[in-house]
Amino acid sequence: MKLQDVVALVTGSASGLGRATAERLHRGGAKVVICDLPQSQGAEIAKALGEGALFAPTDVTSEADVTAALDAGKAAFGRDVNVVVNCAGIAVAARTVTRKGPHDLGQFLKVLNVNVGGSFNTMRLAAARLSETEALAGGERGVFINTASVAAYDGQIGQAAYSASKGAIVGMTLPIARDLAGFGIRVCTIAPGLFRTPMLAGLPEQVQNELSKMVPFPSRLGDPDEYGHLAQHIIENAMLNGEVIRLDGALRMPPK
Ligand SMILES: NC(=O)c1ccc[n+]([C@@H]2O[C@H](COP(=O)([O-])OP(=O)(O)OC[C@H]3O[C@@H](n4cnc5c(N)ncnc54)[C@H](O)[C@@H]3O)[C@@H](O)[C@H]2O)c1
Incomplete structure (x- = not known):
């Protein structure tokens, strides 16, 4: 799919990997819906991008919010959202059990709800609309990109919830690609290693060096634009489908 034909909903795009992706797609001629929580910097980011960008305050776990974001994209750009990049995500660090007691179950389920439920929510709602649209050249209707993590494979101590959520994203990539193949919608997942997003950039320089x-x-942290570059490639390369791509400089995380 060519970027000029793209109306992209990028979740978590008020920060980090999502922001870099939205900015890159916009530079390449795509229309972008900056989709992030109401209290995020999304409005400022959309304003700075100018024409071809809008902010849709959204909690990705809400059907009403995602529906409103898809509506806003169609109203502004005259076409249904045909690319979803799921970057919204949260992490907790907690061991399964400590002397203080077991891992909080609510916290575990919240990470699954945002990371897995949120990603599935945007894809299912976008797919329902796209399935009724006219296909582009080559029969394509859309491309969905999810964000797992190397923690899906090499989860560290304290990452039970986060790794479970990222493993689920890896696991659902192929079945959703198969579900949506008949509609000409491709689904891929990027599993990033360590990227210089606000989360890691806030760590002391010595920790970043380690x-x-x-x-x-x-031997460095990834630049968020390198994530955006791969997202762009997935959009443009029609043979990529049902695949999870590690983007990690051959990093394999140790237990801690
Ligand atoms: N940075 C890394 O090194 C790295 C590595 C592997 C995986 N990842 C994954 O990449 C994704 C992006 O990470 P990042 O480093 O850019 O994080 P980030 O914290 O900079 O950005 C995440 C964004 O998601 C938004 N968000 C959180 N919950 C939301 C919700 N319910 N609805 C809508 N938006 C919500 C936040 O407001 C934030 O703007 C995450 O899924 C993360 O797990 C990041």
Whole structure:
């Protein structure tokens, strides 16, 4: 799919990987719906991008919010959202059990709800609309990109909830790609290693250097635009479907 034909809903795009992706797609000629929580910087980011961008305050776990974001995209850009990039996500660090007691179950389920439920929610609602649209050249109607993590494979101590959520995203990639193949909608997942987003950029420089050394090559934190670059490639390369791509410089996380 060419970026000029794209109306992209990018979740979590008020920050980090989502923001870099929205900015890159917009630079390439796509229309973008900046989809993030109401209290986020989404409005400022959309304003800075200008024409071809809008902010839709959204909790990705809400059917009403995602429906409103899809409506807003169609109203502004005259076409249904045909690309979804799911970058909204949360993480907790908690062991399964400590001397203080077991892992909080509500916290575990919240991470699953936002990371897995939220990603599925945007895809199912966008797909329902796209399935009724006219296909582009080659029979394509849309591309959905999810964000897992290397924690789906090498989860560290304290990452039970986060790794479970990212493993679920890996696991649902192929079945959703199969479900949507008949509609000409592709589904891929990116599993990033360590990227310089606000979360990691806030760590002391020494910690960032130590994390960088764990990456075989290149031994540095990833630039969020490198994530956006892969998202762009997935959109443009019609043979990529049902696949999970690690983007990690050969990083394999140790237990802690
Ligand atoms: N940064 C990394 O190194 C890294 C590595 C592996 C995976 N990831 C994954 O990539 C994704 C993006 O990470 P990031 O580093 O850019 O994080 P980030 O915290 O900078 O951005 C995440 C965004 O998601 C939004 N968000 C959270 N809950 C939401 C909800 N319910 N509805 C809508 N928006 C919501 C936040 O407001 C925030 O703007 C996450 O899924 C994360 O797990 C990041």
